Amino acid sequence: MSAVRNREHGLELLRHMLRIRRFEERAAELYQLGKIHGFLHLYIGEEAVAAGSIPSFTNEDAIVATYREHGHALVRGTSMNQLMAELYGKAAGCARGRGGSMHFFDASRRFYGGLAIVAGGLPVAVGLALADKMHGRKRVTGCYFGDGAVAEGEFHESLNLAALWKLPVLFLCENNLYAMGTALARHQSQPDIAAKAKAYAMGADTVDGMDVLAVETATGRAVELVRNGNGPYFLEYRTYRFRAHSMYDAELYRTKDEVNEWKRRDPIATFEQTLRQARLLRDEDFQQIEAAIATEIEEAVAFAEAAPWEPIEDLNKDVCTDVRRTT
Amino acid sequence: MSAVRNREHGLELLRHMLRIRRFEERAAELYQLGKIHGFLHLYIGEEAVAAGSIPSFTNEDAIVATYREHGHALVRGTSMNQLMAELYGKAAGCARGRGGSMHFFDASRRFYGGLAIVAGGLPVAVGLALADKMHGRKRVTGCYFGDGAVAEGEFHESLNLAALWKLPVLFLCENNLYAMGTALARHQSQPDIAAKAKAYAMGADTVDGMDVLAVETATGRAVELVRNGNGPYFLEYRTYRFRAHSMYDAELYRTKDEVNEWKRRDPIATFEQTLRQARLLRDEDFQQIEAAIATEIEEAVAFAEAAPWEPIEDLNKDVCTDVRRTT
């Protein structure tokens, strides 16, 4: 069993999860207000995964994530100002506003997206790991993707290549039981995802993705296995998204009961309980954390609101570097 | 252990294999003579697979094969005249000469190619099986592909879909240990191909692909499993190609010794031995079969030689049916 090391550790994990939750709740409001547009995929319910796993990676390691990556970027350390500005599409955003919600990037933290083609990040992660291996660097690439991505051909190709070449990549499947509206058992003939890793002779574990401590322990162990040159590893986090797939989803494919059943396992509430029972959390700690986050968010909103738009004349910037070309 | 049922049965299997071998030996000569062009992929060494498996399918079943499909078409029953004419590119060929060696087709025998993009036939086979299932027809689709195809994303996607929807398709992997010059262990992190079927909750067997009787028994059983509505099934035939990958291959990637080692397991020679030991084959039987095949081949060559070329005016034929269009 995983345990909280100390008060600081416990509060840190709680804070990570709460930051994600509150940031996204605010983002949803801002979407309704017409401040944020396009696709917005909320991570609410799955916070334990990012909060428990991302800190296992060092600053030198690389992260590749999906369009549901707000949590990953937040825990990785990109400032909320930059992330909120990105949601607004402002030039001060973490991708100069070019990407929006689905395309967070942060070179300074080796955060390679924010990639929105399902499974499209896996080959890229394999390549990042290949570069590390060829350079002889002891770095790990963490590659996040959903259960839906498991069905794509690139999942298969990437696991094979990573295992064949013993590349330092950690595959992190966030199995929230649905690919949009398609339940796991309706898209996988073998719904035990971790079992698939055997087909590539790759080690794998299934982890309770609603338990931030379990996530932390399993990921920490896996990252070190990978770092020590044992080739790739696979983790399946069993988790659940509490909100709709995106802002356009009528949620016809699951019952309220099912959602409520999972909400009883809310990773934040349960971890709060754990901390309280261990007497590591007092009411005022909680209030303090919440207050700090609320301030941070309001500052981020103010920052995003005030930030300038990128000038239209710069439309064609950053398509290619080459000075040879005009287009 | 599989046994020969009777003399007739034994001679039939032998005849199938010899027809393939001699047809291809002649094709290779004709290629050197400049009668056949483009890619020519020989099946020599692997004859037991087509000879032992294709007869398990009924006329109503469907076959999807690859660019290495001469043997499959021959056993399926397309006339040698048509096949040879196709190699020549004549209008009397089984694809009006449009396809050549890689693209044999025969609608009357539900032979859907002759598809030359590696793994590209698997989704098509899944779809043929879907049509059968939706029509309530008890037909089976047999889908042949090589070990190299196992690495492609479509392999993964197709096995999952077929298993998920319990479609009547039999996946037939002709594992000849090489994808062009890449040995199995250099392209698969888990070189036990049949073991991969588990990742899709699909039944699978590994079969000695140099033993025509073993192929026959395993395939017959698998076809009936599939026909009876048990969903897809997977067979891996362990086999070996004696010749180069295509006519352009310098075979730098394997030793003569390795090839010779496998040639000692020549499916034709070993089966001939089996028949002789069982006193089911006499010298004159063998001579008779060879003579009949030689005649058939020479007739096919004469037929192909004499057959007219498709007129150039018909170049744009068979692009689409629609009378609306000119292009």
Added chain:
Amino acid sequence: MTKITYREAVRAGLREALQRDLRVFLMGEDVGQYGGTYACSKGLLEEFGPERIRDTPLSESTFVGAGIGAALGGMRPIVEVMTVNFSLLALDQILNNAATLRHMSGGQFNVPLVVRMATGAGRQVAAQHSHSLEGWYAHIPGITVLTPATVTDARGMLLAALQEPDPVFIFEHAYLYSMEGELEENRPVVDISRAAVRRPGKDVSLITFGGSLWKALAAATQLAQEGIEAEVLDLRVLRPLDIGTILTSVRKTHRAVVIDEAWRTGSFAAEVAAQIMEGAFYDLDAPVARVCSEEVPIPYPKHLEEAALPQPDKIVKAVRTLLG
């Protein structure tokens, strides 16, 4: 005539197709329980059941390929690829199998497959979700490429496509799904061989298709106020292209602007321009102009996205340049 949305028109077409012919079925990602990403198939699962409204795993290459196989096996599949962006993953099946099988087999096989997908930008969904690749598809021999721009076409083209013996690709502009229009109910099956003159005019031909039709019509309205009568052509079918209707218009107006939401270089607009030159060079009073997207992955923020795409004012400006 009834007023319905483009989305409802697609749904009406799907329903009719499913009712008429038991061989017809719909498959794709989230067409069933989710109700369709753009709600086009909402309610169909309940009406026709899971055998005929099939949710697929995320595996574009395989479910498009399975559509090819099912068509070969005697069905009339309608495959929904959620958007053109994801269709890249299926392009090998499309080009190497769907479009090629008839020819490669010497005419023995044909693939009566209909593939529908959403296309286009304008909804702030950024670089990976905003492609307009119809022009690529229009390059492929052996297939038909349709771009319904009206509700009548959204419904009717689907039904017409299902009559075709060879693969048909239908590109529904994502921006149009919520648009309302008049359904011409006397057009149960629309013609899919001809371009349509959506607004007659004599001074310049605005030639376009899909979502850009409405921008061209807006430009024409604006131009009318300046006394310029623009004729607006809706290509409707990109392949095979109805060059006859185009040339008739250009021979009358002597000037043309082609509007295409794809990136300019290598756009289908180039093909249209080239064919106009080939067929009506001596009738042209000015070079054919193109209004296309800027050559940039489509950015997320509204002001940059708008600047990247064709807009009525850009069309108006192009016309003024041509005339002036």
Added chain:
Amino acid sequence: MTKITYREAVRAGLREALQRDLRVFLMGEDVGQYGGTYACSKGLLEEFGPERIRDTPLSESTFVGAGIGAALGGMRPIVEVMTVNFSLLALDQILNNAATLRHMSGGQFNVPLVVRMATGAGRQVAAQHSHSLEGWYAHIPGITVLTPATVTDARGMLLAALQEPDPVFIFEHAYLYSMEGELEENRPVVDISRAAVRRPGKDVSLITFGGSLWKALAAATQLAQEGIEAEVLDLRVLRPLDIGTILTSVRKTHRAVVIDEAWRTGSFAAEVAAQIMEGAFYDLDAPVARVCSEEVPIPYPKHLEEAALPQPDKIVKAVRTLLG
């Protein structure tokens, strides 16, 4: 100057690249032990070892994607996709990641990736193995598209491509590998921004690239015998297109034929024709003509394949029509 084959020129480029920069490595199907499908990499495995000459499994999407990742990770990968036909399987990685990452990331990341592939028909390998899809690639913002037609370019363009910070796609016409030519050894790195006049002339511009260059030159020789002096342009770089050199030529000759092995409709030849019209309309004495492939999946038999592809006599005929 030494006489070498195009294949040897590619190999020379690869060797030099691998020698110069330890970050460079080659990966793809059968580049190593097999010696390269077209023998371009023969001997390199022995010289540089399996770490730098990497045979990949058959998984185009992933090894191209891995090239993108490796480039992001500081390497200088050269990915060989055996042929353009199989590159369809990697097109999502190419368009949605390689070409887009710089922009989507607001300029934080760039992808210095070089992808080489064989293209084209003419070797009787039938419908699935005879595509010419360079034009599709030339539509994609964010990448460079090169089509070496000479041995000097076959070697030099590869070295130049490796200097680029963004993805470069090199299309080697499969028919050229065995062609011999003079290697200009004083051109260690060739320019990759300009088209080249391969034969000067004044009566008509023959504009082409890749394998078709040699057909255009053959046509020019034939035309010379009739007293027609054709100028032959080798585009060399399809994206970004050097329209300046094209317009200079057309302004002089007043007539142009564009030759492109792709299917006519939606070919890159259309783009060239459209841009000539846009830039030199009033200099043209006749519409720009196109000699492209017939719109048919390329058939296997020699006589039909030849009939389907551009040929010198078709070019000559097109010129005569233009001049006549």
